[in-house]
Amino acid sequence: xxxxxxxxxxxxxxxxxxxxxxxxxxxxxxxxxxxxxxxxxxxxxxxxxxxxxxxxxxxxxxxxxxxxxxxxxxxxxxxxxxxxxxxxxxxxxxxxxxxxxxxxxxxxxxxxxxxxxxxxxxxxxxxxxxxxxxxxxxxxxxxxxxxxxxxxxxxxxxxxxxxxxxxxxxxxxxxxxxxxxxxxxxxxxxxxxxxxxxxxxxxxxxxxxxxxxxxxxxxxxxxxxxxxxxxxxxxxxxxxxxxxxxxxxxxxxxxxxxxxxxxxxxxxxxxxxxxxxxxxxxxxxxxxxxxxxxxxxxxxxxxxxxxxxxxxxxxxxxxxxxxxxxxxxxxxxxxxxxxxxxxxxxxxxxxxxxxxxxxxxxxxxxxxxxxxxxxxxxxxxxxxxxxxxxxxxxxxxxxxxxxxxxxxxxxxxxxxxxxxxxxxxxxxxxxxxxxxxxxxxxxxxxxxxxxxxxxxxxxxxxxxxxxxxxxxxxxxxxxxxxxxxxxxxxxxxxxxxxxxxxxxxxxxxxxxxxxxxxxxxxxxxxxxxxxxxxxxxxxxxxxxxxxxxxxxxxxxxxxxxxxxxxxxxxxxxxxxxxxxxxxxxxxxxxxxxxxxxxxxxxxxxxxxxxxxxxxxxxxxxxxxxxxxxxxxxxxxxxxxxxxxxxxxxxxxxxxxxxxxxxxxxxxxxx
Ligand SMILES: Cc1ncc(C[n+]2csc(CCOP(=O)(O)OP(=O)(O)O)c2C)c(N)n1
Ligand SMILES: [Mg+2]
Numbered sequence: 001x002x003x004x005x006x007x008x009x010x011x012x013x014x015x016x017x018x019x020x021x022x023x024x025x026x027x028x029x030x031x032x033x034x035x036x037x038x039x040x041x042x043x044x045x046x047x048x049x050x051x052x053x054x055x056x057x058x059x060x061x062x063x064x065x066x067x068x069x070x071x072x073x074x075x076x077x078x079x080x081x082x083x084x085x086x087x088x089x090x091x092x093x094x095x096x097x098x099x100x101x102x103x104x105x106x107x108x109x110x111x112x113x114x115x116x117x118x119x120x121x122x123x124x125x126x127x128x129x130x131x132x133x134x135x136x137x138x139x140x141x142x143x144x145x146x147x148x149x150x151x152x153x154x155x156x157x158x159x160x161x162x163x164x165x166x167x168x169x170x171x172x173x174x175x176x177x178x179x180x181x182x183x184x185x186x187x188x189x190x191x192x193x194x195x196x197x198x199x200x201x202x203x204x205x206x207x208x209x210x211x212x213x214x215x216x217x218x219x220x221x222x223x224x225x226x227x228x229x230x231x232x233x234x235x236x237x238x239x240x241x242x243x244x245x246x247x248x249x250x251x252x253x254x255x256x257x258x259x260x261x262x263x264x265x266x267x268x269x270x271x272x273x274x275x276x277x278x279x280x281x282x283x284x285x286x287x288x289x290x291x292x293x294x295x296x297x298x299x300x301x302x303x304x305x306x307x308x309x310x311x312x313x314x315x316x317x318x319x320x321x322x323x324x325x326x327x328x329x330x331x332x333x334x335x336x337x338x339x340x341x342x343x344x345x346x347x348x349x350x351x352x353x354x355x356x357x358x359x360x361x362x363x364x365x366x367x368x369x370x371x372x373x374x375x376x377x378x379x380x381x382x383x384x385x386x387x388x389x390x391x392x393x394x395x396x397x398x399x400x401x402x403x404x405x406x407x408x409x410x411x412x413x414x415x416x417x418x419x420x421x422x423x424x425x426x427x428x429x430x431x432x433x434x435x436x437x438x439x440x441x442x443x444x445x446x447x448x449x450x451x452x453x454x455x456x457x458x459x460x461x462x463x464x465x466x467x468x469x470x471x472x473x474x475x476x477x478x479x480x481x482x483x484x485x486x487x488x489x490x491x492x493x494x495x496x497x498x499x500x501x502x503x504x505x506x507x508x509x510x511x512x513x514x515x516x517x518x519x520x521x522x523x524x525x526x527x528x529x530x531x532x533x534x535x536x537x538x539x540x541x542x543x544x545x546x547x548x549x550x551x552x553x554x555x556x557x558x559x560x561x562x563x564x565x566x567x568x569x570x571x572x573x574x575x576x577x578x579x580x581x582x583x584x585x586x587x588x589x590x591x592x593x594x595x596x597x598x599x600x601x602x603x604x605x606x607x608x609x610x611x612x613x614x615x616x617x618x619x620x621x622x623x624x625x626x627x628x629x630x631x632x633x634x635x636x637x638x639x640x641x642x643x644x645x646x647x648x649x650x651x652x653x654x655x656x657x658x659x660x661x662x663x664x665x666x667x668x669x670x
Contacts, residue, residue: 008046008222010290011297012038013277014081016250019073020273021283022095022102024264029096029104032248032260033071036219037154037185040243043225044183045078045297048233050149052301053083056112059326060308061301062149063115063131063421067124068156068185069105070262076102079113081286082298086111093284108420108448116420117448120440122162123413125182128153129172130417132180132238133392133402134424137372140398142322145311150233153182157195160184160203167410172238173211174405176394180238181229186219187247189258207240219243252276326423328451329368333504336367337497338534344493345529348522353515353560354457356496358383364500365389365400368425371504372418374402375429375455376411381517382429382457408434412441412454419450425504429455431463432472432514435479445510446484452510453503459489459514460614460637461653462561467643476514476559477616480588488587489514489613490538491563494524495586498538502590516561518646523563523584537584541591542602546570548579553668555581555603557623558612565650566612568657573664581607585623608632608667614655633663 015038023029045051050062066075073095080087087102094100101110105119115131118124132151139147159165172180184203188195204214213235217228225243232239248260251273265273274280281287286294312319329336340363351359365371365386373389375382390399404411408430415426435442435456445452461471479487486509488499496515503511523545528534537543542557546567554573558566563584570580583602585591591599603609605627611620617636624632637653650656 005222007293008039008042011046011293012042013250013279014286014290014294015041015074015077016273016277017279017281018077018080018092018284020251020265020270022073022076022092024267024270025093025283026096027264029073029264030070030262031073031265032189032262033068033156033185034074034077035251035260036187036245036247036249037071037074037243038249039220039222040183040225040245041074041078041154043222043229044152045082047226048229049152050301050304052305053079053113053298054302055305056084058305058308059422060147060149063128063151065115065118065124065128065131065151065153066106067118067128067153067159068121069118069124071156072102072104072106074154075106075114079111081291081294083295084113089284116417117444120444121156121158122164122168123441123444125153125155125159126164126168126410126413127417127420128180129168129177129410130414130426131421132172132177133175133414134418134421135179136177136397137392138326138423140396141325142318146308146318146322150179150181153180154185155182156185157187157190161199164409164413167407168413169207169210169212171404171407171410171414174394175392176211176236177238178236181232182238182240184240184242185245186242187245189247189256189261191258191261193258204240204242211237212240213237214240214242216242216244219245220249250277325370328370328425328507329364329504330507331505333364333368334501334536335533336363337501341494341497341534342529344497344522345525348525349493350519350521351493352517352519353490353492353496354381354383354517356490356493357455357500357513357515358386359493360497360500361386364504369400370423371425371427372400372402373427374404374411376404376408376434377406378430379403381431382455384427384429384455402428404428408437409441412438412445415452416441416445416448416450419445419452420448425451427453427455429457431458431470432456432475433458433470435475435512442479442485442510442512443482446482449484449508450510451504451507454510454512455515456512457515458517460516460561461641461649462614462646463517464646464649465643468640471641472615473637473640474616476613477619479512480619484509486511486587486589487514488512488538489560490586491558491560491584492520492522492524494522494528495538495584498536499586501536502539502587514560518561520561521564523567538586539590540594540598541587541589542583542585544581544602545584546582548581549574550577550579552579552581552607554578554608554610554664555583556610556612557583557585557603559585560613562612562614562655565655565657569612569660569664572657572661578665578668578670605629608664610664611635612655612660614650630667633667635660635663
C-alpha cells in the first residue's frame with residue numbers, strides 16, 4: 001500500500017474503532033453504518049468538505065447532513081477527530097448516556113457541526129433540500145464571493161425508501177439543486193435483513209427520472225470514491241452517489257449482515273475486528289500519528305474561511321447588505337405591522353383569517369425579503385403568496401416563493417432545512433387536515449428549535465362542503481401536544497396580525513397558524529388604538545375580550561371562529577341578567593406561560609368556565625374544571641363532521657346561541 005492509502009485507511013479505522021467501542025460501552029447503538037461508511041466519510045472530510053472546526057457557524061461552510069442518523073457515531077467520530085471543541089473523548093466514552101452531547105441520534109442543539117437532528121429516516125435528506133434552496137437563494141442575492149457552498153448528505157437504504165424521499169428528490173430535481181450531493185450507503189442491508197426482502201426498486205433510475213445525476217463507486221476504494229465525487233461536483237444536476245459498501249466493514253464474522261446494524265458487536269467480535277483492521281490501540285485511544293493526520297484534515301478549511309472573511313471585509317456595502325438580508329425579522333415584525341393594525345382599528349374588516357393572514361403578509365414580506373413562503377399546491381386557498389414574493393425557479397433563485405407541489409412532508413422538512421441553514425424565515429401552507437401528512441417534520445421543527453411558521457388553513461367544520469375528509473377535528477388539539485410549538489388560532493384580522501408578529505419574533509419556537517376558510521367579523525379594535533405602541537394581546541396567549549356587564553357568573557373561553565359565537569352567547573346571557581366574560585385564547589401555550597395571577601384573573605377558578613372550540617374537547621378540562629365551583633362545560637366536536645354548507649354544520653353540531661345558552665343556564669341552576 002502507498003503511504004497515502006495507508007493514511008486514509010488508518011483514519012477510517014479510527015472511526016471504526018471509536019464506533020464499535022462506544023457502542024460496546026453504551027451497550028446500545030449502531031456500529032454497522034459508521035464502519036461501512038468510514039472510508040467514504042474520510043475521503044469526504046479529508047478532501048472535499050469545506051469546514052472549519054474552529055468556526056463551526058461560519059456562514060459559507062458546506063453543510064453536512066447525516067441523514068442516516070442511527071449511524072451517529074460516524075459524525076461524533078468525525079467531529080472529535082477533526083478538532084471540534086466537542087465532543088471530547090469523554091463525551092464519546094459516554095455515548096448515549098445522560099449529559100453527554102453524543103445522544104443516541106445526532107441533535108443540532110447539542111453539538112456544533114451537527115447541522116440538523118436526524119434519526120427519523122428520510123428527513124435529513126429532505127432537510128438538506130431546504131439547505132440547498134437557501135444556499136442558492138442567498139447566492140443569487142449576494143454572489144459567489146459570499147455564498148458558495150455545497151450540501152452533502154449521507155443517507156442509507158432507509159432514507160431512500162421512505163415516502164418523503166420521493167417528495168424531496170422530486171423537489172430537488174425540479175429546482176436543479178446541483179450543489180446537493182447525496183452519498184448513499186448502498187449496503188443492501190436494513191434491520192430485517194437484505195433489502196431484497198422489501199424492495200425491488202431501481203433507485204438510481206428513479207433519481208435520474210427526477211432530473212438527478214447518478215454515479216456508482218466502490219465505497220471502500222478512495223480513488224474510486226474520488227472519481228465519483230469529482231463527477232458529482234462537475235455535473236450541474238443534484239447528484240446521487242451510490243457507494244457500494246459492506247455494513248460493519250472490519251468485523252470479520254458479522255460484516256455484511258444486519259447483525260451489525262443496531263447492536264454491539266460483542267467483546268469477541270471486537271477483538272477479531274481489531275486483528276482484522278490491524279488496530280492495536282486500547283478503546284478510546286487514537287495513536288498519535290493518526291490523531292495528527294485527522295487534526296490536519298480539520299485545519300484544511302481555515303484558509304478558505306480566512307479568504308472568505310477577507311472578501312467580506314473588503315466590501316463594506318456588500319457586507320452590510322448581506323447582514324441586513326440575512327437578519328431574521330424578530331421583534332421588528334411587530335413594529336412593521338403597527339400601521340396595518342391601526343388601519344384595521346379605524347376600518348374593521350370582516351374576512352376569513354386565511355385572508356387576514358395574507359393581508360398581514362403584505363407588509364411583512366415587503367419589509368423582510370428573507371421570508372421565503374410557499375404552499376403545497378394550495379396557494380390560492382392558503383393565501384400564502386403576496387405581491388412582493390416572486391417564485392424561486394431553476395432559472396431564478398432570487399425569488400421568495402416556493403411552489404412545493406403536493407408534497408406536504410417534503411415542504412415541512414425543506415422549511416426546517418432553510419431555517420437551520422440560517423438567514424431565512426420560512427413559512428408554508430397546506431390545509432390543517434394535512435398537517436398529519438407532515439406532522440413528524442412539525443415535531444422536528446419544535447425539537448430542533450427552529451422558527452418555521454406553518455400556515456394551516458381550513459381549520460374546522462367551518463370549511464363546509466368538502467366534508468369530513470377535509471374537516472379538522474382533532475388536529476388543533478393534537479398539535480398542542482407537541483412541546484415547544486406555539487399553536488395559534490386567531491379570531492379576527494387583528495389577532496391574525498398579532499400571531500404573525502409572535503411567530504416571527506420566536507426564532508427558536510415554531511408556530512402553527514390555524515386559520516379559517518370562512519369570513520369572521522372583526523372583534524378587536526375597541527380600545528386598541530389607545531396603546532402606543534400597540535399592545536399585542538395575543539402574546540398573552542389569552543385575554544379578556546369582553547367583560548361581564550351584569551354580575552359575572554360565567555367565563556366563556558373560545559378560540560378562532562368560535563370567539564364570535566362566544567360573544568353572541570354572552571350577549572344572550574347578559575340579556576337574561578347573567579354576567580359573562582368572553583376570553584379569547586389564541587394560544588394555549590403562551591397563556592400557560594403567564595404568571596399565576598394573570599391566569600387567575602383571566603380564567604378564574606371561582607367562576608363557571610365554558611370552553612367553545614369546534615374541535616376535540618379533550619384537554620379543555622384544564623381550563624374549565626377544578627377550583628371552587630362545579631366543573632364547567634366543554635362545547636366542541638368529538639366526532640367526524642359532515643358534508644354541507646358551514647352554517648348548517650355549526651347548527652347541526654350545536655355551535656349556536658340557542659344550543660349553548662340552555663346548557664350554561666342548566667349548569668348555573670337558572
Ligand atoms: C421513519 C423511521 N422509521 C423507522 C426507523 C427505525 N430504523 C432505524 S434504522 C432502520 C433501518 C435502516 O436501514 P438502512 O438505512 O439501510 O441502515 P443500515 O442498516 O444500512 O445502517 C430502521 C427501520 C427510523 N429510525 N425512522
Ligand atoms: Mg442499509
